[in-house]
Amino acid sequence: MKITKNKFIIPIAALVIGTGLLSSCGPDKKQQEEQAQTVQDENAIDTPTVVPVPVVKGKLNTTIAVPGELAPYQEVDLYAKVNSYVKNLLVDIGSQVHKGQLLVTLEAPEINSQLAEAQSRIQQQEAICFASKATYDRLLSTSKIPGTVSQNDLELAEAKKNSDYANVEAAKSSYKEVAANLAYLEIRAPFDGVITARNINLGAYVGPGGKSTDPLFVLEDQTRLRLIVSVPEVYTGGLNDKSDVTFSVEALPSQKFTAQIKRLAGALDTKLRAERLEMDVYNKDKRLLPHMFAEVDVPLPAHDSTFIVPKTAVVTSTEKVFIIKINNHRAEWVTVKKGVSTSDKTEVYGDVKAGDVVVKQASEEIRDGSTVKEKQ
Numbered sequence: 001m002k003i004t005k006n007k008f009i010i011p012i013a014a015l016v017i018g019t020g021l022l023s024s025c026g027p028d029k030k031q032q033e034e035q036a037q038t039v040q041d042e043n044a045i046d047t048p049t050v051v052p053v054p055v056v057k058g059k060l061n062t063t064i065a066v067p068g069e070l071a072p073y074q075e076v077d078l079y080a081k082v083n084s085y086v087k088n089l090l091v092d093i094g095s096q097v098h099k100g101q102l103l104v105t106l107e108a109p110e111i112n113s114q115l116a117e118a119q120s121r122i123q124q125q126e127a128i129c130f131a132s133k134a135t136y137d138r139l140l141s142t143s144k145i146p147g148t149v150s151q152n153d154l155e156l157a158e159a160k161k162n163s164d165y166a167n168v169e170a171a172k173s174s175y176k177e178v179a180a181n182l183a184y185l186e187i188r189a190p191f192d193g194v195i196t197a198r199n200i201n202l203g204a205y206v207g208p209g210g211k212s213t214d215p216l217f218v219l220e221d222q223t224r225l226r227l228i229v230s231v232p233e234v235y236t237g238g239l240n241d242k243s244d245v246t247f248s249v250e251a252l253p254s255q256k257f258t259a260q261i262k263r264l265a266g267a268l269d270t271k272l273r274a275e276r277l278e279m280d281v282y283n284k285d286k287r288l289l290p291h292m293f294a295e296v297d298v299p300l301p302a303h304d305s306t307f308i309v310p311k312t313a314v315v316t317s318t319e320k321v322f323i324i325k326i327n328n329h330r331a332e333w334v335t336v337k338k339g340v341s342t343s344d345k346t347e348v349y350g351d352v353k354a355g356d357v358v359v360k361q362a363s364e365e366i367r368d369g370s371t372v373k374e375k376q
Contacts, residue, residue: 049373051360052326055352056308061301062238062340068229068247068296070281070288072222074191077215081184083207084108086200091217093198097189103217106185106206111178118175125171129164136161193221196290220290225281227259229296230274238300238340239264245279247296252287300340306347307354314338314346315362323348324359324366326374331359333368 084106091103136157143149197218200206206216227247231239241261248256259279268275277298281288313323314336325332339347352358359366366372 047371052357053360055356057354062342068294070292071226072220072290073224074221078217080206083209086204095195101189114178122171125168132161132164193219227279236275247294324362326357
């Protein structure tokens with residue numbers, strides 16, 4: 001019994017001693033690994049490894065996406081010029097009309113009275129003018145006999161004749177003015193288009209003295225539209241009035257439309273600081289509707305060669321925009337200005353030249369003047 005007890009005690013003691021030795025060695029090895037990792041991280045910060053890329057010179061063509069609006073090529077609000085009542089209403093919303101087509105007739109009974117009065121005034125003045133002309137003709141005939149008519153009387157008669165003739169012409173002008181108002185009682189379409197709004201009914205009182213300020217009709221030309229966009233100031237240098245743009249609308253998301261730039265404003269809008277562009281869109285099938293919003297891709301072809309770097313090489317901080325040039329294994333911050341950009345490249349302007357080597361993945365963590373290690 002005693003021998004068996006000692007036989008088990010010896011292995012147990014050895015196991016306890018071995019466990020103690022392992023426990024004392026473990027923390028030292030882990031601590032050494034952590035210290036080695038810390039040193040490695042500090043060395044990486046002090047001397048970061050970077051990917052060098054050269055600055056190249058070339059032309060960068062890009063496209064910018066800007067919102068736009070489709071507007072009618074022609075649009076007009078039709079109002080009544082004279083105070084009157086709606087007599088006949090010949091069109092409604094959605095009516096396709098042609099240039100010169102009668103849209104509505106108005107009624108103003110007082111105009112007929114004014115026209116009759118103007119006609120009577122013409123007849124009155126013509127009668128007076130006829131009498132004064134006859135008097136002048138008789139005096140002129142009699143004056144051929146010396147001593148019968150004084151020169152003063154003859155001149156007075158001639159002046160009276162001319163004055164009465166001028167009154168006749170004035171009466172005729174008044175008649176034409178009133179007669180012109182009759183033409184305003186018929187409202188016709190100034191161009192081919194579609195009636196998109198109607199704000200009157202039969203018997204409604206319309207004209208400058210009416211209560212409503214809404215137009216009688218709104219007429220739009222929908223077969224030809226204007227695509228209007230505003231391009232930010234920074235991109236205006238690359239605009240070309242011969243370029244084609246592509247656009248899409250939410251109502252037809254699967255379709256792409258093309259239009260050519262026709263008109264450039266040539267100045268910046270004072271509110272948006274952008275230049276207005278207009279494109280003509282032919283819409284014979286009327287799939288596009290006026291006042292739709294569009295997503296427009298405007299091409300910006302390069303005119304001159306510029307310095308081009310990867311987009312990731314440009315750092316935009318709160319203080320400045322810069323790239324990091326590699327000079328004798330040291331980082332050098334160079335302040336630049338950005339030009340147009342594509343998905344992976346951008347133009348830069350500053351103290352750079354073709355062949356300079358810059359950091360491809362630049363960041364503020366690579367400090368100015370620090371040593372860098374170039375990745376091969």
